Amino acid sequence: MAKIRGRKNSTKKEVIIEKASKLFQEKGFGAASMRDLAENVGVEAASLYNHIQSKSEILQAICFRVANEFISHLDAVEASQELTLKKIEMIIRFHIRMMMDQYEYVYISDHEWRHLPEPYLSNFLNQRRNYRKSLADLIGQGMERGEMKQIDPYVAVLTILSAISGIESWQRSRKHISAEILETNMVKYLIEGLKK
Amino acid sequence: MAKIRGRKNSTKKEVIIEKASKLFQEKGFGAASMRDLAENVGVEAASLYNHIQSKSEILQAICFRVANEFISHLDAVEASQELTLKKIEMIIRFHIRMMMDQYEYVYISDHEWRHLPEPYLSNFLNQRRNYRKSLADLIGQGMERGEMKQIDPYVAVLTILSAISGIESWQRSRKHISAEILETNMVKYLIEGLKK
């Protein structure tokens, strides 16, 4: 019996998921093949199945890992004692950081979830719906307390989340702008708007 | 010889492109098959090739059609005599309307352009880069004239465009919110911000 096997196994599985995230982001889940992935891992395609059960299991792992990170952070923020507007700013900053630090993972979770098989697809969409609902409630609360403008909370959530998920296209022109400038300016825009 | 053939041909081709736009948006370009598409058109897969040259020609048609619409509108706005902030508002409204009226086309142009073959891919990305550059210049001009806050123009462009392209996820919950409310609130947010 191998003691360390469990550790070794999950390590190799992690390598596969990491390489897959790059591949899925570049080519899309449908266009990325297991043989592509195997080549990146440095192994034959069939050997991958010693560590994973299927191609879509990789997608599941990526999507739900990202979802859990966002949900955990939201819970922590909600439990804090900050002003509502400050809470929203914290969430915005976390989303921006996630997008910059774990670009491939977040991208896949944002765009490739369509290829999740049931029942994972419904599960994922439920989690996403709940997350957005919590965020909208938070914004509604901020309006009630007079901290913020009167704006449809759901539209605000939509605007914030999709504005940030668009950083994807900034990734490719990284040279033109630093991470710090991006975060500072985007937060300023999303909080204060464009008009003077 | 058939006089009307040209017209007939393009009409059927247009049907194919229209059905394809729905299919590509739902399943992604890679996962959508020509046999899928043929079934939606009501014809055998091979028959499609009497009207189109390849699968990717459909993608090209969609991506460049959308790109041209946005470029044309931008040109018209730039030539107008409005205030800069008003110009930007006009562009935002146009993007929102396009997203609502031609959702599938815009979605594909936003997300499936990766699958364009060269040299169309480079061509497309060039056009996109130029479009964003023009928009950033417009915002820079607005700042110089004192109409707007001091924000990195490129970040502003990125925020605006990606915020709007996120309407995709609103499409699926259309019942919860009307197009008018969406447009009004999103414009308000993107111009005035969240803070009171």
Added chain:
DNA sequence: GATAAAAACTAACAGTCGTTAGTTGTTATT
């Protein structure tokens, strides 16, 4: 060094992919 588990390999499966060739039916012009 023996043992046994883990992980690599080769070969192949059944199915799907985009696309082409060749043929038949349809439609419009003469």
Added chain:
DNA sequence: AATAACAACTAACGACTGTTAGTTTTTATC
């Protein structure tokens, strides 16, 4: 009615898909 272009069909191609079975090599424990 004859002609000719168009658009549908069937059949098939070679390549590629995710995945399984069976076998061999590597690795870790005793």
